Amino acid sequence: MATDAQRSQATGQTDDLLRTVDEEELKPVHVWPRLVSVELIGALVMTLLLSIMAIFVRAPFYRMADPELTPNPSKAPWYFLGLQELLLHMHPALAGVIVPGAVLVLLGAIPYIDRSKKGTGIWFYSKKGVPITIFSAIYTTIWNLGLIFVDEWLPAGDSAGIAPWLKMHGFSDAFAEIFVPIVFMTFIPFSLWVIVRRRWQADIRECMIAMYTFFLASFFVLTIIGTAFRGEGMALVWPWEIPYPPHGKE
Amino acid sequence: MRGIGPLCGEGVIGMPHGAKVWQGGLGCEMSVWKYITQSRFWKSIYRNPYPRDRRTRAMVVLNSLALHLHPVRVPVRATRITYTWGLGGLATWTFVLLTLTGVFLMWYYIPTTEDAYWTIVKLETGVMFGSFLRNMHRWAAHAMVIAVILHMTRVFYTGAYKPPRDFNWVIGVSLLLVTLLLSFSGYLLPWDQLAYWAISVGMEMGGATPLIGKQVRMALLGGFEIGQQTLIRWYTLHVIFLPLSTILLMATHFWRVRKDGNISTPVYEDDDEEKRRAVERRRQARG
Numbered sequence: 001m002a003t004d005a006q007r008s009q010a011t012g013q014t015d016d017l018l019r020t021v022d023e024e025e026l027k028p029v030h031v032w033p034r035l036v037s038v039e040l041i042g043a044l045v046m047t048l049l050l051s052i053m054a055i056f057v058r059a060p061f062y063r064m065a066d067p068e069l070t071p072n073p074s075k076a077p078w079y080f081l082g083l084q085e086l087l088l089h090m091h092p093a094l095a096g097v098i099v100p101g102a103v104l105v106l107l108g109a110i111p112y113i114d115r116s117k118k119g120t121g122i123w124f125y126s127k128k129g130v131p132i133t134i135f136s137a138i139y140t141t142i143w144n145l146g147l148i149f150v151d152e153w154l155p156a157g158d159s160a161g162i163a164p165w166l167k168m169h170g171f172s173d174a175f176a177e178i179f180v181p182i183v184f185m186t187f188i189p190f191s192l193w194v195i196v197r198r199r200w201q202a203d204i205r206e207c208m209i210a211m212y213t214f215f216l217a218s219f220f221v222l223t224i225i226g227t228a229f230r231g232e233g234m235a236l237v238w239p240w241e242i243p244y245p246p247h248g249k250e
Numbered sequence: 251m252r253g254i255g256p257l258c259g260e261g262v263i264g265m266p267h268g269a270k271v272w273q274g275g276l277g278c279e280m281s282v283w284k285y286i287t288q289s290r291f292w293k294s295i296y297r298n299p300y301p302r303d304r305r306t307r308a309m310v311v312l313n314s315l316a317l318h319l320h321p322v323r324v325p326v327r328a329t330r331i332t333y334t335w336g337l338g339g340l341a342t343w344t345f346v347l348l349t350l351t352g353v354f355l356m357w358y359y360i361p362t363t364e365d366a367y368w369t370i371v372k373l374e375t376g377v378m379f380g381s382f383l384r385n386m387h388r389w390a391a392h393a394m395v396i397a398v399i400l401h402m403t404r405v406f407y408t409g410a411y412k413p414p415r416d417f418n419w420v421i422g423v424s425l426l427l428v429t430l431l432l433s434f435s436g437y438l439l440p441w442d443q444l445a446y447w448a449i450s451v452g453m454e455m456g457g458a459t460p461l462i463g464k465q466v467r468m469a470l471l472g473g474f475e476i477g478q479q480t481l482i483r484w485y486t487l488h489v490i491f492l493p494l495s496t497i498l499l500m501a502t503h504f505w506r507v508r509k510d511g512n513i514s515t516p517v518y519e520d521d522d523e524e525k526r527r528a529v530e531r532r533r534q535a536r537g
Contacts, residue, residue, distance in 0.1 A: 031323060
C-alpha cells in the first residue's frame with residue numbers, strides 16, 4: 001500500500017511533483033470486463049443524451065440561402081467565432097489565416113519544446129500547477145477583455161478602436177492593423193511566461209501549462225464574446241439584444 | 251434426426267419433451283442459449299467461451315477486432331472516469347454516430363443548389379425519423395468538436411503528450427483540425443441562410459491568406475462566388491475525403507497509443523535523473 005508520497009520519501013526525492021497517484025491505482029486489471037464496461041456505459045449515456053436532445057431541440061434550419069439578403073450579424077459556426085472576433089481587431093490575413101495557423105503549429109510543437117518525460121500522467125504536474133493554471137486563466141481573461149473593450153470604445157474621430165486611433169495619429173495601416181496586434185499577441189504570453197518563471201520559479205512544463213492555459217482561456221473568452229455578445233454590425237451588445245433569427249426578419 | 255440439434259435434454263426435433271424448450275423453465279432456456287453458443291457458426295465467430303477467467307479474459311481482447319485496440323490489461327486508473335473522462339472514446343463514438351446518421355441523410359440529400367434545401371424540408375416533414383436523425387447528426391457534430399477539444403485539454407493537463415507520446419500528440423492536433431473541417435464543411439450543405447452566410451464568412455477569412463489569397467478563395471469556392479461548384483466541393487469533402495482522412499488519422503492515433511506504451515502512467519523522473527540513479531545503484535552494488 002505504499003503511496004507515492006512514501007515512496008518518494010524512501011527514494012529521497014525532493015522535487016514538488018504531485019504524488020497523488022496511489023500504487024494501488026497502477027495495479028493491472030483486465031480490460032474485459034473492467035474497461036469495456038466503462039466504455040459501453042459511456043457510449044450508451046452519450047447516445048441517450050444526444051437522442052434526448054435530438055427529440056427536443058431542433059437543429060437550426062432557416063429559410064433558403066439568399067445571396068441578396070445579408071443577415072446582420074453574419075456569423076461563422078461557434079468554434080470559429082473566436083477567430084471572427086479576432087477579425088474585428090486586426091488585419092484579416094492575421095486573424096483568419098496566420099493566427100490559427102500559428103496556433104496549430106505551436107500546439108503541435110508543445111512536446112518538442114517540453115521534452116522531458118517527467119510529469120507524464122499527473123494531473124497538473126506539481127503543487128504549482130493549479131495556481132499557475134488559475135493565474136494564467138485570470139491574467140489572459142483580463143487582457144482579452146481589456147483589449148476588446150478598449151478596441152470597442154476608444155474614441156477615434158468618427159469611429160472607435162485602437163487601429164483607427166493610431167491611424168488618426170498618423171500611423172500607417174500596416175502598423176495599426178498588423179504590427180500592433182502582433183505585439184499584443186506576443187507580449188501577453190511572453191509576459192505571462194516571465195511572471196510565472198519569476199513568481200513560481202516555474203520549470204518548462206509549468207511554463208507550458210501557463211501557455212496552454214493562455215490559449216484555452218483566449219479561445220473561451222473570444223468564443224463567448226463572439227457568440228453571445230456580438231450583435232448588429234458586430235457591435236458589443238448583451239446576449240438578449242442580438243437579433244433573432246439571425247438572417248433578419250422573415 | 252438426432253444429433254442435428256443438441257438441444258434441451260436429448261434434442262428437440264421429434265422428441266416429445268423437447269417442447270419444454272419453448273414452454274419455459276430456466277434450464278431449458280439455458281439450453282437454447284447453449285444450442286446457439288455451441289453451434290459451429292457461433293464458434294466460428296467467437297473463438298473462445300464467454301470470458302470468465304484470466305485466460306479467456308485475455309483471449310477475448312486479443313481475438314476481437316474491436317477490442318484488440320486495447321491491451322489485455324490496464325492499470326486500475328485507466329478505468330477511472332476521473333483520469334481520462336473517457337473523452338477520446340466519446341469523440342470516437344460521436345464519429346460513429348455521425349457516420350451512421352450521415353449515411354441516412356445521404357439517402358435523401360441532393361447536393362444541388364436547387365434541391366439541397368428542399369430535400370431537407372422533405373426529410374424533416376415527410377420521412378420517418380428524418381427530423382430526429384438530422385437533429386442527431388447536428389448535435390453529435392457539436393458534441394464531437396467539444397469532445398475533441400476537451401480530450402486535448404485532458405491530455406495536456408495530465409502531461410500525456412510527453413515522449414514517447416510526442417508524435418501522437420501531433421496526430422491528435424491534426425485530428426482536431428480535421429474535426430473542425432468536417433463540422434464546417436457540413437455547415438454549408440443545408441443551403442439555408444445560416445449555412446450560406448457562415449460559409450461566406452469563412453471564405454472571407456480564407457481569401458485573406460497572404461500572397462495566395464485569391465487562389466485559396468478560388469479553390470474553396472470553385473469559382474468567384476458561392477454556388478453549385480462550392481456546394482459540390484464541400485459535399486465531396488464532407489462525405490468522402492474528410493471522413494476517410496479522419497479514419498486514417500484515428501487508426502494511426504489508436505495504433506500509436508498502443509505502441510507508445512498504452513495509457514500514460516505517472517513518471518517522476520526524466521531520463522537524466524533515471525540514468526544518474528542507475529549509475530548510483532550500480533556503484534553502491536559494487537560496494
